[in-house]
Amino acid sequence: GQQVMQIPQYQHVQEGEDFTTYCNSSTTLSNIQWYKQRPGGHPVFLIQLVKSGEVKKQKRLTFQFGEAKKNSSLHITATQTTDVGTYFCAGFTYNFNKFYFGSGTKLNVKP
């Protein structure tokens, strides 16, 4: 069935390095949302992308939505230890009327 795939599953970086996680859907998404979950915490909403090719920035975080609205990415520039956590994408498909979370990318930042 339709689902949202996310890669990589884990990423270990040295503080100051960049980080990117990718989200891919088998069908066109109406929108995509990104969440961050700190260890032991709950998901916290970061941003939503709706338009084809949309790019949004939040300080060191850059979010992109693909032209075909089937993929998205989150890029963090110059990671900090506060970036540690699991990043999830979540997409909604009108044709299936379903909301799917990606499997998440667990980011570990070494100081």
Place this chain on the structure above:
Amino acid sequence: KAGVTQTPRYLIKTRGQQVTLSCSPISGHRSVSWYQQTPGQGLQFLFEYFSETQRNKGNFPGRFSGRQFSNSRSEMNVSTLELGDSALYLCASSLAAGFDRGYTFGSGTRLTVV
């Protein structure tokens, strides 16, 4: 502004029993959705309620049910518990239904089935 409140925080139940979890959304939020989070399956959408009506449903068996009250508070019920139902159950609220805006999650209820 108070966040999304889930009770209880922790619960231990025996296989075969049933359980009811509660979620109070942010004041003014009328949409409440429920999710199951496990290490193996990740975050999975259970269902969403808006104005006391179920608007969307994930791929879970009928043992999982929910309801929403007129004050937007929501409950989730799991009957005939199985060991595999052990998970963190999260609820999230939003102003409107339809997944076209971000959701605010509660801290979750950690359910252990023994």
